[in-house]
Amino acid sequence: MIELKHITKIYELNRADRVVALNDVSLSIKEGVVLVLKGASGSGKSSILSLIAALSKPTSGEVIVDGKKISKLSDNFASVYRRDNIGFVFQKYNLIPNLSVRDNILLPLVPLNLDAKDAEEKLALVMEMFHIAHKANAIVKNLSGGEQQRVAIARANINNPKIILADEPTANLDEKLSLSFIEILKELKSLNKTIVIATHDPLFFNLDFVDSVVEIHNGIVR
Amino acid sequence: MKNKINIYLIEFAINAILRQKYKSLFVAVVFILLTFLLTSVFFITNSIKYELNSTVEALPEIIIQKTEAGRVQNIDVAEVDRILAVKGVSDAYARVWGYYYFENAGVNFSIVGVDKFENQYKNSLAKIVDRFDFGEADSPLMIIGKGVHESMKKNYYKEYFNFIKSDGTLKKVTIAGVFDGDTQLESNDMIVMSKETFREIFNMPQTKATDIVVKVANSSEIATVVSKLKLIYPNSSIITKESIKVSYQNIFNYKSGLFLALFIISLFTFFIVIYDKVSGLSSEEKREVGILKAIGWRVDDVLKEKFYEAAIISLFSYIVGVGLAMAFVYLFQAPILRDIFVGYSELKPSFELPFVFDIQTLFLVFFLSVPIYIAATIIPSWRVATLEADEVIR
Ligand SMILES: Nc1ncnc2c1ncn2[C@@H]1O[C@H](COP(=O)(O)OP(=O)(O)OP(=O)(O)O)[C@@H](O)[C@H]1O
Ligand SMILES: [Mg+2]
Numbered sequence: 033m034i035e036l037k038h039i040t041k042i043y044e045l046n047r048a049d050r051v052v053a054l055n056d057v058s059l060s061i062k063e064g065v066v067l068v069l070k071g072a073s074g075s076g077k078s079s080i081l082s083l084i085a086a087l088s089k090p091t092s093g094e095v096i097v098d099g100k101k102i103s104k105l106s107d108n109f110a111s112v113y114r115r116d117n118i119g120f121v122f123q124k125y126n127l128i129p130n131l132s133v134r135d136n137i138l139l140p141l142v143p144l145n146l147d148a149k150d151a152e153e154k155l156a157l158v159m160e161m162f163h164i165a166h167k168a169n170a171i172v173k174n175l176s177g178g179e180q181q182r183v184a185i186a187r188a189n190i191n192n193p194k195i196i197l198a199d200e201p202t203a204n205l206d207e208k209l210s211l212s213f214i215e216i217l218k219e220l221k222s223l224n225k226t227i228v229i230a231t232h233d234p235l236f237f238n239l240d241f242v243d244s245v246v247e248i249h250n251g252i253v254r
Numbered sequence: 255m256k257n258k259i260n261i262y263l264i265e266f267a268i269n270a271i272l273r274q275k276y277k278s279l280f281v282a283v284v285f286i287l288l289t290f291l292l293t294s295v296f297f298i299t300n301s302i303k304y305e306l307n308s309t310v311e312a313l314p315e316i317i318i319q320k321t322e323a324g325r326v327q328n329i330d331v332a333e334v335d336r337i338l339a340v341k342g343v344s345d346a347y348a349r350v351w352g353y354y355y356f357e358n359a360g361v362n363f364s365i366v367g368v369d370k371f372e373n374q375y376k377n378s379l380a381k382i383v384d385r386f387d388f389g390e391a392d393s394p395l396m397i398i399g400k401g402v403h404e405s406m407k408k409n410y411y412k413e414y415f416n417f418i419k420s421d422g423t424l425k426k427v428t429i430a431g432v433f434d435g436d437t438q439l440e441s442n443d444m445i446v447m448s449k450e451t452f453r454e455i456f457n458m459p460q461t462k463a464t465d466i467v468v469k470v471a472n473s474s475e476i477a478t479v480v481s482k483l484k485l486i487y488p489n490s491s492i493i494t495k496e497s498i499k500v501s502y503q504n505i506f507n508y509k510s511g512l513f514l515a516l517f518i519i520s521l522f523t524f525f526i527v528i529y530d531k532v533s534g535l536s537s538e539e540k541r542e543v544g545i546l547k548a549i550g551w552r553v554d555d556v557l558k559e560k561f562y563e564a565a566i567i568s569l570f571s572y573i574v575g576v577g578l579a580m581a582f583v584y585l586f587q588a589p590i591l592r593d594i595f596v597g598y599s600e601l602k603p604s605f606e607l608p609f610v611f612d613i614q615t616l617f618l619v620f621f622l623s624v625p626i627y628i629a630a631t632i633i634p635s636w637r638v639a640t641l642e643a644d645e646v647i648r
Contacts, residue, residue, distance in 0.1 A: 114548070142559075143550070
């Protein structure tokens with residue numbers, strides 16, 4: 033269960049200039065739900081995902097996940113929270129371009145210092161699931177956009193998180209790849225994950241497995 | 255589990271070094287150069303200090319030279335008896351020795367004349383006299399140091415050498431052996447032959463000697479003995495071991511000043527590199543830190559990784575630098591760098607830098623480089639890692 037309570041997010045650019053990215057946003061997302069955040073560019077979609085992932089803190093209001101006030105977490109606990117609960121598929125994927133597919137996917141596990149056997153098992157599982165195993169040793173920067181996205185999705189899932197956040201997942205994909213991404217979403221939903229997708233792609237607005245579409249406009253949720 | 259070394263983190267750190275190959279290469283080259291220079295300088299310094307000390311230690315306590323108008327002259331052998339009568343003097347020897355300039359090689363040999371039936375004024379000489387024979391007047395033999403052997407060989411004197419006497423005629427002396435002295439500095443340019451042959455080459459009469467060595471049984475009496483000798487021989491110079499030590503050290507300290515300059519220059523270079531690091535990470539590096547934070551690395555995970563990165567590259571460079579310095583100084587005898595000690599090498603023509611292993615030098619170079627570099631890497635990474643991840647990866 034994810035709850036946003038009266039969230040305001042203000043970016044202070046300098047003394048005179050500030051952007052109100054989110055204005056008194058309240059939202060609650062139940063476990064296992066697929067929610068689409070719909071809105072024009074600059075409306076505040078990415079800001080909401082960042083707050084849920086504890087990548088940034090609200091100017092006012094609270095973010096509560098499974099009863100924990102994650103907007104109050106210290107930096108270190110925020111990292112641990114992300115590691116254990118969040119799989120984030122970033123708009124620009126945020127992969128390390130000069131590393132291999134396998135090393136990129138393994139990154140979230142590195143600080144955990146797992147036994148090699150455990151790590152390899154988890155790796156094999158997600159590479160299989162997101163159809164990227166055949167490229168395991170390829171260097172990420174040499175992959176196509178669709179392949180890079182699958183690496184990002186595999187990395188987001190290696191720790192088996194409960195919450196999946198995806199920012200503009202189809203922005204860089206053609207129609208065929210967009211449809212296969214939707215297949216991946218269905219599969220994730222069948223694993224009972226809570227999924228939040230920020231997008232302005234109409235493809236997402238009439239899908240039968242999407243539980244709700246929330247529209248955001250200039251930082252205000254309707 | 256908590257204390258287990260994280261192989262994945264180390265692997266990632268190694269990967270990170272290899273990924274930024276130009277930057278890593280640059281850091282490694284500067285680092286290796288710095289440790290190499292520093293260690294070489296310290297090694298050479300230590301070796302020479304060691305040589306100087308052992309040379310000075312081997313010197314007699316007091317030497318008396320006769321001077322006339324400030325110039326050194328031969329002294330009468332008969333003076334030995336007068337000196338022996340001075341209270342506190344335990345022994346006195348008339349020495350017969352001199353420098354012979356070998357023009358073809360442009361070097362000075364120091365020739366020492368010995369008499370098989372006299373006591374020798376030092377042990378190393380006594381050993382040589384015991385082991386070798388110096389032949390007869392018409393078929394003389396000599397024992398030579400390694401350096402002398404080299405320069406003679408280069409000029410095709412393999413079995414004998416022709417000394418030019420003061421009247422211009424030649425004196426042929428056969429090489430009977432080559433010795434390795436206890437310390438290289440002392441023996442390398444030395445030739446030992448009989449007093450008889452020496453006198454013939456240098457045209458020195460039987461009644462004269464080069465100088466007189468005085469032994470004092472109780473070292474606390476040296477100063478008193480010196481002042482007594484001064485009274486007896488007003489026009490002579492009396493050289494003590496102490497005064498030689500001081501003049502050696504003066505030459506050496508002057509030279510080590512040059513090295514201090516070199517040392518400062520290399521430190522300066524090092525700090526420029528560090529300054530560059532402290533002033534910030536590249537945008538690519540920043541982004542990478544942001545990504546790691548965003549996928550659940552904690553600040554200390556990031557810092558641990560950066561620590562491994564810096565430790566691996568600096569330790570590697572340190573070891574390579576020190577290894578190169580060892581090879582450079584002891585194997586190749588420090589070409590170029592060694593020439594900065596010219597003052598010293600003029601004093602004693604050719605000498606070999608002895609291997610003096612000094613763990614303190616290694617520690618000193620280590621603490622001057624590795625921790626400084628690691629800190630310079632960690633601090634800017636820490637600054638980026640503590641920023642809000644969202645800001646960094648936007
Ligand atoms: N770190 C920041 N510093 C300053 N302004 C920011 C920052 N992050 C977001 N903003 C501003 O806040 C507003 C909302 O941004 P946000 O990225 O949440 O919108 P979005 O709906 O994701 O847009 P897009 O569809 O273009 O990704 C925008 O005006 C943006 O310029
Ligand atoms: Mg956005």
